[in-house]
Amino acid sequence: MNVKISDIAKALNISKSTVSLALNDKDIVNAETRQLVKDTAKKMGYAPNALAKGLAKNKSNNIGLILPDITNPYYGNLAKYVSEYTEDYYNYNTIFAVSNDNPQTEKKIIENFISERVAGVIIAPITNKCKDHSYIKNLERYNICYSFVTAYYTDIKTAYSMSDLEEGSYQLVKYLLDLGHRNIYFLATSSDVVPTYTRIRGYEKAFGERNIPVDSSKFIECKIANFEQAYAATQQLIVSKTNMDAIITMNDIMALGVLRACTEHDINIPETLSVAGYDNVIYSSVATIPITTVHQDLQGISRGAVDMLFDMMKNGQDYEGAVLIQPELIIRRSTARR
Amino acid sequence: MNVKISDIAKALNISKSTVSLALNDKDIVNAETRQLVKDTAKKMGYAPNALAKGLAKNKSNNIGLILPDITNPYYGNLAKYVSEYTEDYYNYNTIFAVSNDNPQTEKKIIENFISERVAGVIIAPITNKCKDHSYIKNLERYNICYSFVTAYYTDIKTAYSMSDLEEGSYQLVKYLLDLGHRNIYFLATSSDVVPTYTRIRGYEKAFGERNIPVDSSKFIECKIANFEQAYAATQQLIVSKTNMDAIITMNDIMALGVLRACTEHDINIPETLSVAGYDNVIYSSVATIPITTVHQDLQGISRGAVDMLFDMMKNGQDYEGAVLIQPELIIRRSTARR
DNA sequence: TTGAAAGCGTTACCAA
DNA sequence: TTGGTAACGCTTTCAA
Numbered sequence: 001m002n003v004k005i006s007d008i009a010k011a012l013n014i015s016k017s018t019v020s021l022a023l024n025d026k027d028i029v030n031a032e033t034r035q036l037v038k039d040t041a042k043k044m045g046y047a048p049n050a051l052a053k054g055l056a057k058n059k060s061n062n063i064g065l066i067l068p069d070i071t072n073p074y075y076g077n078l079a080k081y082v083s084e085y086t087e088d089y090y091n092y093n094t095i096f097a098v099s100n101d102n103p104q105t106e107k108k109i110i111e112n113f114i115s116e117r118v119a120g121v122i123i124a125p126i127t128n129k130c131k132d133h134s135y136i137k138n139l140e141r142y143n144i145c146y147s148f149v150t151a152y153y154t155d156i157k158t159a160y161s162m163s164d165l166e167e168g169s170y171q172l173v174k175y176l177l178d179l180g181h182r183n184i185y186f187l188a189t190s191s192d193v194v195p196t197y198t199r200i201r202g203y204e205k206a207f208g209e210r211n212i213p214v215d216s217s218k219f220i221e222c223k224i225a226n227f228e229q230a231y232a233a234t235q236q237l238i239v240s241k242t243n244m245d246a247i248i249t250m251n252d253i254m255a256l257g258v259l260r261a262c263t264e265h266d267i268n269i270p271e272t273l274s275v276a277g278y279d280n281v282i283y284s285s286v287a288t289i290p291i292t293t294v295h296q297d298l299q300g301i302s303r304g305a306v307d308m309l310f311d312m313m314k315n316g317q318d319y320e321g322a323v324l325i326q327p328e329l330i331i332r333r334s335t336a337r338r
Numbered sequence: 339m340n341v342k343i344s345d346i347a348k349a350l351n352i353s354k355s356t357v358s359l360a361l362n363d364k365d366i367v368n369a370e371t372r373q374l375v376k377d378t379a380k381k382m383g384y385a386p387n388a389l390a391k392g393l394a395k396n397k398s399n400n401i402g403l404i405l406p407d408i409t410n411p412y413y414g415n416l417a418k419y420v421s422e423y424t425e426d427y428y429n430y431n432t433i434f435a436v437s438n439d440n441p442q443t444e445k446k447i448i449e450n451f452i453s454e455r456v457a458g459v460i461i462a463p464i465t466n467k468c469k470d471h472s473y474i475k476n477l478e479r480y481n482i483c484y485s486f487v488t489a490y491y492t493d494i495k496t497a498y499s500m501s502d503l504e505e506g507s508y509q510l511v512k513y514l515l516d517l518g519h520r521n522i523y524f525l526a527t528s529s530d531v532v533p534t535y536t537r538i539r540g541y542e543k544a545f546g547e548r549n550i551p552v553d554s555s556k557f558i559e560c561k562i563a564n565f566e567q568a569y570a571a572t573q574q575l576i577v578s579k580t581n582m583d584a585i586i587t588m589n590d591i592m593a594l595g596v597l598r599a600c601t602e603h604d605i606n607i608p609e610t611l612s613v614a615g616y617d618n619v620i621y622s623s624v625a626t627i628p629i630t631t632v633h634q635d636l637q638g639i640s641r642g643a644v645d646m647l648f649d650m651m652k653n654g655q656d657y658e659g660a661v662l663i664q665p666e667l668i669i670r671r672s673t674a675r676r
Numbered sequence: 677t678t679g680a681a682a683g684c685g686t687t688a689c690c691a692a
Numbered sequence: 693t694t695g696g697t698a699a700c701g702c703t704t705t706c707a708a
Contacts, residue, residue, distance in 0.1 A: 002480055004701055015679040020703060030677060045479065050453040051392040052701035055684050060389060071414040071620075079408050080436060093450060096434045098418060112431060115388040141383065142340055227620070256624045282565065283621040286594045290626075342685055353695040358687065368693060390685035393700050 003044045012040060023048070054117055062093045063120040063309065064113040068101045068127060072253060073281045074298070075124060078150065081302035082122060090310055092119060101224055103130040110135060114142050120309045121146040125153055127225050127250075129190040145312040149305035151194040159312065161304030161323035165195060168294035168327030169202025172248060172276055175329060177206055179337045181245035181274060185218045185237065187230050187258070188250040195225075199250060199278075225250050230257030238265045244273055245338060252277035252284040255291050259334070263288060270336035280330050290332035300325045341382045350378060361386070392455055400431045401458040401647065402451040406439045406465060410591060411619045412636070413462060416488065419640035420460060428648055430457060439562055441468040448473060452480050458647045459484040463491055465563050465588075467528040483650040487643035489532040497650060499642030499661035503533060506632035506665030507540025510586060510614055513667060515544055517675045519583035519612060523556045523575065525568050525596070526588040533563075537588060537616075563588050568595030576603045582611055583676060590615035590622040593629050597672070601626060608674035618668050628670035638663045 005023070009016045014033070021029045022037035029037075054060040065082055067075045083094035095118065099106040106126060113121055121139060123146060133153045139146050148160035176184055186203060188196040200219060207214045220237070222229035230249055237244060238261060249255045255277030262269055269275055269289050277284050280295035304323030312319045343361070347354045352371070359367045360375035367375075392398035403420055405413045421432035433456065437444040444464060451459055459477060461484060471491045477484050486498035514522055524541060526534040538557060545552045558575070560567035568587055575582060576599060587593045593615030600607055607613055607627050615622050618633035642661030650657045 002701095006701080016702085017680080017704080018678055021678085024703090028677065033677085045476075047449065047452045047476075047480065049393070049455060049701050050450075051389050051398060051455050052684090053703075054389040055387070055393050055686085056701080056703040058684065070408070070417050071411050073409050073411055073414070076409040076411070076414050079434075080438075083436065093435075096417075097431075098421065100418075111385065112388075114385045117387065117389055138383075138385075142385065253620075256621075260624065282591075283594075283624065286598065286621065286625055288624060288626055288628075340685095344685080354686085355688080355696075356694055359694085362687090366693065371693085387685050390700090391687075393702085394685080394687040396700065 002049075003046045004049065005046075008037065008041055008044060008046060011044065012037065058117065059119050060117050061091075062095050062116065062118050063122065064109075064116070064118040065094050065096050066099055066106060066109055066121065066123045067096060068099050068124055070096070070098045072251075073283075074251065074279050077281075077298050078124060078302055081299045082149070082306055085303055085306050090306070099126055101126040101128055103133070107135045110138060114138065114144065117142070118144060120144060120313050122149050122305050122309055123147070124149050125151045125194070127151070127189050127193055127195050128223060129192050131155075131192075140317060143317075145309060145317045147305050147309040147312065149301060154194065157320065158317065159305075159308035159319055159321040159323075161301050161308060162325070163296040163301060163327050164324045165198040165327070166202040166205070168278065168296070168329070169199035170205045171202075171327070171329045172278075172292075172294055173203045173206035174209070175331070176246050176248070176274060176276070176335065177210060177212070179274065179335065181338070182212065183218070183243050183245040185220060185242075185244055185247045186249075187220045187222060187233050187247060187254055189223070189225050190221055191219060195250060222254070225254055227253050227257040227260075230254035231261050232257075234258045234261035235265075238262070238267065246274040246276070246335070248276045249278065251279050252281045252291060252293055255284065255293070255334075256287055259288050259291070270334055271338075274335040274338075276335055284330075285332070287334075289334045292332045292335040293330050295328040295330050297325045297327075340387075341384045342387065343384075346375065346379055346382060346384060349382065350375065396455065397457050398455050399429075400433045400454065400456050401460065402447075402454070402456040403432050403434050404437055404444060404447055404459065404461045405434060406437050406462055408434070408436045410589075411621075412589065412617050415619075415636050416462060416640055419637045420487070420644060423641055423644050428644070437464055439464045439466055441471070445473045448476060452476065452482065455480070456482060458482060458651050460487050460643050460647055461485070462487050463489045463532070465489070465527050465531055465533050466561060467530050469493075478655060481655075483647060483655045485643050485647040485650065487639060492532065495658065496655065497643075497646035497657055497659040499639050499646060500663070501634040501639060501665050502662045503536040503665070504540040504543070506616065506634070506667070507537035508543045509540075509665070509667045510616075510630075510632055511541045511544035512547070513669070514584050514586070514612060514614070514673065515548060515550070517612065517673065519676065520550065521556070521581050521583040523558060523580075523582055523585045524587075525558045525560060525571050525585060525592055527561070527563050528559055529557060533588060560592070563592055565591050565595040565598075568592035569599050570595075572596045572599035573603075576600070576605065584612035584614070584673070586614045586616075588616055590617050590619045590629060590631055593622065593631070593672075594625055597626050597629070608672055609676075612673040612676075614673055622668075623670070625672075627672045630670045630673040631668050633666040633668050635663045635665075
């Protein structure tokens with residue numbers, strides 16, 4: 001069978017404990033012994049059994065990352081940054097799971113992470129409505145720390161790291177107001193969730209600064225923040241001959257949906273209508289018309305979440321840090337003065 | 339501490355074995371006992387320890403999936419299909435890892451998967467050159483089966499599931515020849531790797547059918563199959579005033595890079611130059627000019643790889659199945675008769 | 677600096 | 693149908 005610690009011990013005529021100690025680089029073992037052990041381990045093709053190790057220590061060397069949608073490069077990049085940083089800097093591995101924007105799935109994932117005895121969990125929240133996230137607290141019963149990334153659930157108190165969405169939305173709307181637009185539609189999910197209501201606050205702030213009243217009927221709610229729903233919502237607006245100066249969305253993929261609907265109805269962008277997205281993922285720059293958007297520093301966001309998680313793993317879950325990263329308005333061709 | 343099987347046994351005054359049997363739905367235990375055990379387990383908040391379970395059974399309930407690039411929605415979709423199918427149909431979990439198109443990283447991932455004692459591994463190969471993949475065979479020493487998805491390494495014999503790339507490329511090139519194009523450039527990685535040379539074979543077949551000689555200097559090699567390198571290669575071609583009818587690429591992201599370079603040099607597409615991608619990921623349809631491409635049935639590909647893997651897990655690694663899924667040419671606006 | 681042995685939570689075999 | 697017990701491969705405590 002596979003070579004294990006006891007095999008190395010037998011081969012070297014020393015005890016299992018010494019081998020274990022040596023393999024883990026403890027300096028209480030003689031330097032020569034240590035080297036010898038490591039060499040023979042390599043020679044014999046020893047591969048540590050993470051399961052046994054985890055069982056003995058009652059926790060694994062993995063942290064779990066929950067993503068709502070892995071087909072969106074926004075989360076793909078997030079996954080990349082989180083796992084690279086976790087591995088390079090903290091020497092832990094990352095295991096991913098995809099919630100598909102479904103609270104039930106998210107719950108199952110958490111149960112599974114508990115079973116796997118992950119050392120910590122980072123959650124990228126689902127972006128649609130769900131009132132009860134208490135299942136997340138199960139993690140605490142197992143002393144598993146968790147932090148949020150990209151947003152957070154208001155009913156769960158823990159560290160979070162995200163872009164300052166309110167500020168980003170504020171800058172974008174201010175810019176559109178500067179261009180002379182007034183009828184600015186906003187396509188997003190339920191205003192109950194953080195990613196939406198923070199953006200709405202930014203929108204309102206920009207309007208408020210100029211004493212322009214906000215018409216909340218311009219906030220259009222989509223069930224899911226994807227291409228199809230943004231496309232459908234835009235068609236609806238066009239067909240009902242709504243008076244619009246601009247449409248902004250909560251992510252770039254939705255902006256693509258808006259573009260598609262406009263193209264099909266021969267609406268010229270940006271001449272007749274300005275369109276803007278959010279996130280600055282690659283295809284906002286390569287779309288039919290390069291899209292004005294708001295850049296998020298995903299790398300910074302990722303590091304914030306990882307750092308705070310490991311901080312909590314060291315000092316306990318009751319930590320209420322927050323990392324809020326400044327966004328950057330990216331102006332492209334999809335927006336213009338009327 | 340966390341509730342475990344022995345706690346349930348104690349509470350119910352029965353043995354650990356019975357509890358374990360009941361929890362695993364074995365019908366040798368009395369139906370009532372079984373229900374009782376399950377109920378109390380739930381009541382006590384029991385969460386099975388996957389580590390202990392894996393140790394006892396000497397394998398975990400996870401399969402490992404290696405992706406070369408998680409920021410590409412092509413692989414994001416693949417990950418989604420593989421994990422959903424694995425979970426729903428086989429009741430195993432999927433753990434992802436990202437090789438970043440780097441053989442060293444891939445090797446490390448495999449070592450880690452071995453440590454985690456995954457039940458099986460599915461590898462989506464890196465698309466650039468690497469002569470030695472023998473580290474993959476380490477899996478066999480641990481009786482861990484593996485299959486390939488989307489492509490395969492020629493030096494490793496095992497089951498693979500992929501789209502018929504040769505056929506897809508053949509159809510695309512045939513279509514371009516039909517449009518009257520002759521100077522068809524192909525941007526890809528090294529012709530040593532399967533994803534490239536299968537496509538080249540399709541290209542050659544289309545030319546061969548019409549007795550048109552193939553000029554292999556039209557195959558441009560990029561180190562990595564991404565936006566930047568395709569952009570750079572196209573610029574190179576444009577600047578050197580190459581006589582071109584069409585540029586095709588090995589994936590849609592590269593086609594976007596081509597588009598970008600052409601736009602910057604005021605080259606009209608498709609009037610002056612036809613461009614085509616491959617994969618049919620979402621942004622080929624929403625690009626500046628919607629891109630002609632070849633659709634891959636990712637769901638079918640994913641299922642093939644998963645099915646064969648579980649087949650091997652049952653019947654042994656020496657299995658040489660292959661699933662080759664038929665592609666579909668998707669014609670959009672980026673290609674036209676000159 | 678090293679060794680012996682207990683313990684982590686589960687499964688699986690054999691007996692009852 | 694149930695119970696007792698060894699075993700999985702590692703860490704860790706205590707003693708030497």
